Amino acid sequence: MTSPAENHATAAATFAVRIAGTSDWDVPTPVKEWRARDVVEHLLDWFPGMLAAGSSVRLSEVDHGDLAAAWATRTAEVQAALDDTAVVGSPYTSQMFGDLTVGDLADRFYTADIVMHTWDLARATGQDDRMPEEFVEGAFAGMSQIADTIRGSGQFGDQQPVADDAPLQDRFLAFIGRDPAWRPSAD
Numbered sequence: 001m002t003s004p005a006e007n008h009a010t011a012a013a014t015f016a017v018r019i020a021g022t023s024d025w026d027v028p029t030p031v032k033e034w035r036a037r038d039v040v041e042h043l044l045d046w047f048p049g050m051l052a053a054g055s056s057v058r059l060s061e062v063d064h065g066d067l068a069a070a071w072a073t074r075t076a077e078v079q080a081a082l083d084d085t086a087v088v089g090s091p092y093t094s095q096m097f098g099d100l101t102v103g104d105l106a107d108r109f110y111t112a113d114i115v116m117h118t119w120d121l122a123r124a125t126g127q128d129d130r131m132p133e134e135f136v137e138g139a140f141a142g143m144s145q146i147a148d149t150i151r152g153s154g155q156f157g158d159q160q161p162v163a164d165d166a167p168l169q170d171r172f173l174a175f176i177g178r179d180p181a182w183r184p185s186a187d
Contacts, residue, residue: 003082003088003103004082004088004103004107005079005082005083005103007107007111008075008079008082008106008107008111008114010132011111011114011115011118012071012075012078012079012111012114013075014115014118015043015071015114015117015118015121016068016075017127018118018122018125018127019040019067019068019071020068021127022036022127023125024036024125025067027124027125027184028124028184028185029120029121029123029124030119030123030124030179030182031117031120031157031178032157034120036121036125037067039117039120039121040067040071040121041064041067042117043071043074043114043117044062044064044067044070044071044074047059047074047106047109048060048061050105050109050110051092051102051105051106053094054094054097054105055091055093055102055105056090057081057087057102059074059077059081060073060077078110081102081106082102082103087102088101088102088103088106089101089102089103090102092104092105112139115131115132115135115139116131116139116176118131119131119173119178120178123182123183123184124184131172133168133169136168136169136172137168140168140172144175156176156177157177157178158177159174159175159177160173160174160177160178160179160180161174162174166180
């Protein structure tokens with residue numbers, strides 16, 4: 001079993017590789033109305049506010065001018081927090097999620113979001129879009145149990161059609177609202 005720090009390090013490093021492999025930040029992505037830039041900016045921006053809303057941990061704002069540098073900064077800051085046993089075990093409280101540790105919050109929400117959006121960026125830019133099988137199995141099993149809550153959150157798209165015998169990654173992507181067959185248009 002891996003720790004929140006290890007999970008984040010792996011996911012963030014993989015996303016950094018996809019950032020480095022992106023040459024056009026304006027290409028469309030599988031997330032409706034988002035360009036490649038929007039995927040990265042989303043991951044740079046949402047977690048600091050969520051973290052601050054339920055814990056004493058604060059993350060800095062990052063400049064979006066150089067997305068690779070911004071990602072490196074955000075990754076280092078989150079990783080430092082997750083590597084610190086006092087921080088990773090510190091409390092996070094919210095009405096929606098109840099009581100968690102900062103490590104659990106990061107693992108369940110932020111790191112999971114990095115992995116899912118790595119697929120979006122990879123698919124949009126023609127890079128390797130395979131997701132870690134262990135992540136897909138665990139996320140799909142856990143998220144399936146709370147499908148109504150997920151659908152009601154507005155954070156995921158509508159379930160997409162996919163064959164019952166489709167590969168697990170395709171079924172998971174369809175569950176979170178992605179079309180696993182999506183490809184950028186050939187304009």
